Amino acid sequence: MSLRRPSSRNVAVIGAGWAGCAAAVECASKGHTVTLIEAARIAGGRARRITQHGNHLDNGQHILLGAYSETIRLMRVVGLKPSELMLRLPVQMRYTDTSKGIKFIASLLPAPLHILSALITSQGLSWSDKLALAQFSSAARWMGWQLDHDSSVSELLERFNQTEKLIVCMWRPLCIAALNTPPERASANVFLSVLRDSLGARRSASDMLLPKQDLTALFPEAAIAYIESHGGKIEFGTRIKQIERLTTGIKITGDDYASEFDAIVIATPPWITQDLMREHDESIATHHFEYEAITTCYLQYAKSTRLDHAFYALLDEANDNAWGQFVFDRGYLNPDQAGLFAVVISAANEASKLDHSELSLAVANQLATAFQQPAYAKPEWTSIITEKRATFTCTPNLDRLPNKTKIDNIVLAGDYTKSDYPATLESAVRSGVQAARLIMN
Numbered sequence: 493m494s495l496r497r498p499s500s501r502n503v504a505v506i507g508a509g510w511a512g513c514a515a516a517v518e519c520a521s522k523g524h525t526v527t528l529i530e531a532a533r534i535a536g537g538r539a540r541r542i543t544q545h546g547n548h549l550d551n552g553q554h555i556l557l558g559a560y561s562e563t564i565r566l567m568r569v570v571g572l573k574p575s576e577l578m579l580r581l582p583v584q585m586r587y588t589d590t591s592k593g594i595k596f597i598a599s600l601l602p603a604p605l606h607i608l609s610a611l612i613t614s615q616g617l618s619w620s621d622k623l624a625l626a627q628f629s630s631a632a633r634w635m636g637w638q639l640d641h642d643s644s645v646s647e648l649l650e651r652f653n654q655t656e657k658l659i660v661c662m663w664r665p666l667c668i669a670a671l672n673t674p675p676e677r678a679s680a681n682v683f684l685s686v687l688r689d690s691l692g693a694r695r696s697a698s699d700m701l702l703p704k705q706d707l708t709a710l711f712p713e714a715a716i717a718y719i720e721s722h723g724g725k726i727e728f729g730t731r732i733k734q735i736e737r738l739t740t741g742i743k744i745t746g747d748d749y750a751s752e753f754d755a756i757v758i759a760t761p762p763w764i765t766q767d768l769m770r771e772h773d774e775s776i777a778t779h780h781f782e783y784e785a786i787t788t789c790y791l792q793y794a795k796s797t798r799l800d801h802a803f804y805a806l807l808d809e810a811n812d813n814a815w816g817q818f819v820f821d822r823g824y825l826n827p828d829q830a831g832l833f834a835v836v837i838s839a840a841n842e843a844s845k846l847d848h849s850e851l852s853l854a855v856a857n858q859l860a861t862a863f864q865q866p867a868y869a870k871p872e873w874t875s876i877i878t879e880k881r882a883t884f885t886c887t888p889n890l891d892r893l894p895n896k897t898k899i900d901n902i903v904l905a906g907d908y909t910k911s912d913y914p915a916t917l918e919s920a921v922r923s924g925v926q927a928a929r930l931i932m933n
């Protein structure tokens with residue numbers, strides 16, 4: 493049993509995605525009594541475990557960066573060892589030998605030598621590509637990784653004379669992977685912030701981290717155990733439908749649920765937050781977001797099937813029915829998943845319109861061609877998972893919502909709140925911590 497400190501508050505966090513879990517952990521760690529309320533039967537939200545063909549998989553393959561400092565800090569707070577839970581790889585863009593792609597792989601040297609050596613040893617780039625890349629990165633560094641006036645990523649690349657090869661093989665896939673928005677529509681400033689923390693940062697910040705556990709086990713489950721051990725509780729299967737302000741506090745209501753709290757953190761996705769706040773804050777309810785889908789195609793092959801590396805970039809070309817942008821060999825992350833590949837299609841609004849069997853066939857054929865392995869065209873089974881509103885469309889000058897609302901004791905958390913980062917696990921976690929701090933102050 494835990495005793496509430498005199499200054500401790502009774503806080504509800506609505507939504508057990510990564511933002512809600514982060515907010516709840518932050519509040520619990522400072523002695524507040526937390527109730528975490530989740531509509532689903534599992535925590536993690538848009539980064540959660542799903543079960544397919546008896547495997548614990550994810551609703552979408554995720555990559556974290558060494559620069560995800562708040563995520564890594566909170567994983568440690570809840571007793572996890574991030575270095576044991578994720579495979580750490582140097583930042584890289586590696587296509588198959590037979591494709592017209594490139595190989596650009598950072599070395600283990602300290603920054604900026606890790607990128608400089610990647611540039612020198614890269615394959616598939618001409619000297620003019622390399623020069624353009626070097627000029628881009630020194631100009632971006634000189635500008636402090638920000639433009640005075642935001643523009644699209646395409647305009648940024650044109651302004652800095654980036655070659656067709658760099659755009660196709662490096663910048664476009666990076667932009668789509670990081671912002672889930674095509675360069676024509678993506679914010680240059682948000683893209684530059686990601687580059688600042690990857691190409692422009694110390695080497696370890698630029699590392700790519702691939703989860704070896706499923707995403708619910710990677711943080712949300714340990715966060716819940718931590719909250720419970722600090723006197724809090726979690727209510728699964730409880731969808732909150734209404735928020736009321738009382739003189740004594742804030743009342744929240746779901747189908748079979750009603751309870752009153754001193755303060756609440758709304759950590760639901762933006763479209764739900766807007767509904768819940770409709771009566772309370774017009775500026776939130778009327779805010780306009782557009783969304784982009786992400787599709788993941790899992791393909792199971794014989795257990796002996798293994799790529800030469802944990803992941804590869806793929807050249808996507810919708811006109812050729814080639815949709816995949818990256819392929820991950822899950823056998824590198826979990827031996828039980830040997831022979832299982834995950835192919836990621838970001839900014840997938842078009843691909844997600846295809847019939848599942850048609851799309852998985854197209855992806856399998858794309859792999860067979862990219863790796864020159866006819867057997868990849870015939871997987872044992874496939875599964876397609878599309879998150880239709882995976883992230884907001886990250887356009888130039890997008891006005892994101894602040895954590896603070898007009899109502900005292902109601903704050904917002906989520907990847908869509910104000911941040912120089914795109915919709916990512918790190919922006920969700922940072923936002924959760926920030927929301928909790930507002931409540932506690």
Ligand SMILES: Cc1cc2nc3c(=O)[nH]c(=O)nc-3n(C[C@H](O)[C@H](O)[C@H](O)COP(=O)(O)OP(=O)(O)OC[C@H]3O[C@@H](n4cnc5c(N)ncnc54)[C@H](O)[C@@H]3O)c2cc1C
Nearest residue numbers: 507509510511531537538552554555732882906907916917
């Ligand atoms: C397929 C895919 C791939 C991605 N890849 C990456 C990646 O590689 N790297 C990266 O950093 N990020 C990636 N992202 C983005 C990242 O997953 C999200 O930014 C992050 O998970 C958002 O977390 P959140 O807590 O803000 O929101 P959510 O995860 O949406 O959490 C909101 C929670 O609220 C719950 N909820 C909703 N309504 C109610 C209600 N009325 N009452 C109670 N609970 C409710 C939901 O069930 C959910 O659990 C990816 C996202 C997707 C979908």
